[in-house]
Amino acid sequence: MTSGIAQAGPLDKTECIAPAKPGGGFDLTCKLAQTGLLNGKFISDPMRVTYMPGGIGAVAYNTVVAQRPAENNTIVAFSGGSLLNLAQGKFGRYKETDVRWVAGVGTDYGAVIVAEKSPIKSLQDLVAAIKADPTKVVFGAGGTVGSQDWMKAALTAKAAGLDPRKMRFVAFEGGGEASTALQGGHVQVYSGDASEAEEQIKAGAKIRVIAVLADKRLKGKMADVPTAKEQGMDVEWPIIRGFYVGPKVSDADYKVWVDTFNKMMATPEFAKLRAERGLFPFSMTGAELDAYIKQRVGVYRKVAGDLGLNVTK
Structure with a gap:
């Protein structure tokens, strides 16, 4: 057999x-x-x-x-x-x-996210805020130094003319924790994922996506969000x-x-x-x-x- x-x-x-x-x-x-x-x-x-x-x-x-x-x-x-x-x-x-x-x-694609009530409405606003006082702009991300979220934050900071090693960075266990910290004002920017942000907004999170790290605009609910490239920063993720x-x-x-x-x-x-x-x-x-x-x-x-x-x- x-x-x-x-x-x-x-x-x-x-x-x-x-x-x-x-x-x-x-x-x-x-x-x-x-x-x-x-x-x-x-x-x-x-x-x-x-x-x-x-x-x-x-x-x-x-x-x-x-x-x-x-x-x-x-x-x-x-x-x-x-x-x-x-x-x-x-x-x-x-x-x-x-x-x-x-x-x-x-x-999925990386996304730069702020609280809904944040005065930061674009990457240009983010750059201006960092240049005005780097100590007041804290980046949050899921994962430690070297992780995907950290890399997205570091690349965004670098494109904004900031030394990534000098950026203020807080590591969280995951996207949910980072989103909560953002809404509570504990961090000013969160480098997360577009689909995750979409789900969180759907669930009632008071957050806003100011840039997607894609080569072109995404379709669907993120269609109105400009890419980082459109805003003068060559960052894709x-x-x-x-x-x-x-x-x-x-x-x-x-x-x-x-x-x-x-x-x-x-x-x-x-x-x-x-x-x-x-x-x-x-x-x-x-x-x-x-x-x-x-x-x-x-x-x-x-x-x-x-x-x-x-x-x-």
């Missing part, structure tokens, strides 16, 4: 590893694939989501590369934060070349979400995943699912995504180095 396991294809008994506890962005990314693949009948059984927290993706990355490199039915969620950590060497000895990048399925597989997955099985994601992302049903989860359109797979990832990690490496952080060679 032929072993069923040897014959199993990449879309049989699928698993998505979310490199964090349930409820966060990685979980959202896995659930997006789980729902999209099942509803589109690309898989016959529901995809299993397993949680592997640690180091914003570091534990999962190391596990897949070192212990599970050839599992053809396992995909792992990643985010722009994962790429930033790779650039800073926070994934240990492994680099962006050590896995096979399958698909980018959606994106896309936060893509997607999946990779282990380095020893065969070319044939890798191609099955790439082709399946291409078909799924081309459907209007998937576009609706993505929008429901607060993500903006971004669809990229295979070799094109691999080149994009390497380019982004290179950008993060340079930015982190310029800001005095450790980076990988």
Whole structure:
């Protein structure tokens, strides 16, 4: 009798590893694939989501590369934060070349946020306030020095002509805490995410987005918010979400995943699912995504180095 396991294809008994506890962005990314693949009948059984927290993706990355490199039915969620950590060497000895990048399925963008009653109405106002008295403009963000939110604050400060190492910065556990501090007047600016801000405003938060860190204006409720570039600051911060597989997955099985994601992302049903989860359109797979990832990690490496952080060679 032929072993069923040897014959199993990449879309049989699928698993998505979310490199964090349930409820966060990685979980959202896995659930997006789980729902999209099942509803589109690309898989016959529901995809299993397993949680592997640690180091914003570091534990999962190391596990897949070192212990599970050839599992053809396992995909792992990643985010722009994962790429930033790779650039800073926070994934240990492994680099962006050590896995096979399958698909980018959606994106969010950085946003510069103030309290609704703040006198700061634009990035020009922010620059003026910083120049008038840097001690009175406190940046808040989810995460410590070197995190995505810190980087967004540092790049905004740098573009405003302020030494990022001299900016007043308060680290919070997450976006909810930072938003509360902003509304309470404990910080004046919060460098968060556009979709997160949209959800918070919907829930009644008294905050206002003064800039999105995208290459062009976003659609929907953020359509009236100008980009940083429109306001004279060359700062972009896309936060893509997607999946990779282990380095020893065969070319044939890798191609099955790439082709399946291409078909799924081309459907209007998937576009609706993505929008429901607060993500903006971004669809990229295979070799094109691999080149994009390497380019982004290179950008993060340079930015982190310029800001005095450790980076990988």
